[in-house]
Amino acid sequence: MADEARTRHVVGVLKDAAAAHERMTARAAAVADAAEAIAAALKSGRTVFAFGNGGSAADAQHFAAELVGRYERERAAWPAIALTTDTSAVTAIGNDYGFDRVFARQIEALGREGDVAIAISTSGKSPNVLRGLEAAKAKGLVTIALTGRGGEAGGIAEHHVSVDEARTSRVQEVHATVLHALCELVERDLNG
Numbered sequence: 030m031a032d033e034a035r036t037r038h039v040v041g042v043l044k045d046a047a048a049a050h051e052r053m054t055a056r057a058a059a060v061a062d063a064a065e066a067i068a069a070a071l072k073s074g075r076t077v078f079a080f081g082n083g084g085s086a087a088d089a090q091h092f093a094a095e096l097v098g099r100y101e102r103e104r105a106a107w108p109a110i111a112l113t114t115d116t117s118a119v120t121a122i123g124n125d126y127g128f129d130r131v132f133a134r135q136i137e138a139l140g141r142e143g144d145v146a147i148a149i150s151t152s153g154k155s156p157n158v159l160r161g162l163e164a165a166k167a168k169g170l171v172t173i174a175l176t177g178r179g180g181e182a183g184g185i186a187e188h189h190v191s192v193d194e195a196r197t198s199r200v201q202e203v204h205a206t207v208l209h210a211l212c213e214l215v216e217r218d219l220n221g
Contacts, residue, residue: 049199050206053192060207063147063173063188064214070145070171071096071219076108078140078170080132080161081149084201086113088149092208100212104220110139112161132161142169151200153180153191162186175204 031039067077077096079089089111096109112135113119122134136146146165150158153176162185165172174186177200183189192203 046199046202049192049194049203052194053203053207056190056192059188059190060210061214063175063190064211064218066171066173066188067145067147067211068215068218070143071107071215073143074108075141075144076110076139077145077147078110078112078136078165079147079149080112080135081158082113082155085149085151085158085204086111088201088204088208089113089147091205092147092211095208095212096215100209100216102216102220104216107215107219112136129156129160131157133157133164136161136164136168136170140165140168140170143171145171145173147173147175148182148186149175149204150180150182151177151197151204153177153182155182158182159185175207 070077079092081089090113093109093111096107112132118135119131122131126134140146146162148158148162153174159181162172162174162182166185172186173188174182175190176182177197178191178193178195183191190207192200194200194203
């Protein structure tokens with residue numbers, strides 16, 4: 030049986046995460062706008078490309094999987110690709126062009142005008158994420174940055190969803206909820 034101090038610590042973590050989510054409600058309109066852009070692109074037969082590093086790479090993969098498979102509703106599959114999953118492409122591009130280009134090079138190869146690039150970065154300043162956004166913008170993709178506090182990604186992207194929390198763990202937790210909110214809205218918009 031857990032001692033009281035450890036239990037209190039868990040309660041504190043949960044309350045802190047809940048407070049971070051509550052603060053994010055002030056930015057709900059930015060999330061809704063991003064969802065509308067994703068739904069419009071999918072309606073037009075476009076593809077969603079998601080990318081990030083570390084935990085954000087896992088979030089990108091999770092988000093793409095929800096679009097290709099399903100989130101909560103039975104529906105047609107939607108085209109979405111996490112640019113973190115092709116290890117041959119990531120390692121070849123990293124080796125030949127540098128790690129800063131791993132997402133940009135894939136966007137240059139696969140992206141079409143009207144597609145969506147969703148860049149996830151808790152810092153908002155990961156060089157490979159910034160280069161990926163720049164490549165997407167140059168090709169006419171709709172750009173969405175899901176970030177933490179600060180960084181240049183929000184200044185590049187057309188849509189910026191910023192989670193202004195000091196702790197990376199809180200940013201990641203809110204990012205996961207935001208991505209689920211995007212899925213819910215897109216499924217509602219496209220499935221009625």
